[in-house]
Amino acid sequence: MKKITQFIKKNKFLTLILLIYIILFILMPNKAITSLKNSFYYVKEMLMIMPVILLLTALITAWVPKKAIEKNLGSNSGFKGSIFSFLLGSFSAGPIYAAFPVCKTLFEKGASISNIVILLSTWAVVKIPMLLTEFKFLGPKFMIARWILTTISIFIMGYITSKLVKPKDLPLNDPQENYLVEPLRISSEYCIGCGICSEIAPKYFKMENKKATVINQNIYQKDLKAICKAIEKCPSQIIQLHK
């Protein structure tokens, strides 16, 4: 019973759809069968493209040198910096909110406002695995046309925003943070739930409700290497260690 409530809690949307189907099967079995048949084509197509997307996302994460790209985003990077922002966004993984802490860190390291807008928007709209899905379900012409138009829009948006918003308009990191006593911190609200930190350092991180949390603040010297690796691997860069 506990397992069922847990499933429902984690999959509210799916439970709702299942319920509709069950009621439909009782009241209008014909309609239910038609609905299943209508879905079947999309399920089949999704199953064929999902493994490719998963694999490509993994390979991009493993081999695209994100750190090297980030180094080219400084304040005087000019047009080259914009291109690199665009590349970094295209090869990222995870939803847009995972991009916020990454962009904030880059901004503090000197990335310009326009490059931040370009990176955020690219991250949101034109990621490679998403383009593949769009290609599959809406066709190559649709995908390419939307990609070109979106790319142009993103660069214009970056330019306009940099004219309207100045770096001093952006808040600095909360100075209160420095007084916190906990050495290990994680901004769980940006966590995309990949679970890599709990995999690398299970003594310190645990997944709770799809979000990573710190479970142990007593840091041993011998574990430092694992913790640092978890910090480095985190796709939204939200783990911090204060010594």
Add this chain to the structure above:
Amino acid sequence: MDIFTLFFWIIAFIWFVISIMKDKKKTFDAIKMSSGTMKHIVGEIIAILFLIGLILTFLPPEIIKQYAGQSNSIITTIIFAIVGCITLIPAFVAFPLAGSLVDAGASIVPIVAFLTTLTMVGIVTFPLEKKEFGTKFTIIRNSLSFIFAITIALIMGVIL
């Protein structure tokens, strides 16, 4: 399997083999990480796919065409764009839904507006964005994204 899917399978497979030869551990670590993220949205993906079946059964193409079929309807486009702003589904799941509506006769203009605002404009993530970048930046970025989403949609309607 159509030729494009096959093409992507081949590319992914070749890259995968090269990746394993170069660094086995790195490859499998990355796969574990992506499947971790994917696991969380599997429920939503299945739900959307079966929702498509319901939509296609209970909203016959005539009705979809009537309400979302005209490419010149700016009001429909704006409504779809607003729905995109407040909806909270991974974009990746939205493509089959969008595809099914287009197949059923919906015009691409509102669909493009929906897809673009879905990913670029975030009402739900507004507080998080504000916390990191301030109110001014967040309002300007989201408003510009909304305007450009409509513009992209209208241009797509003309060229496709």
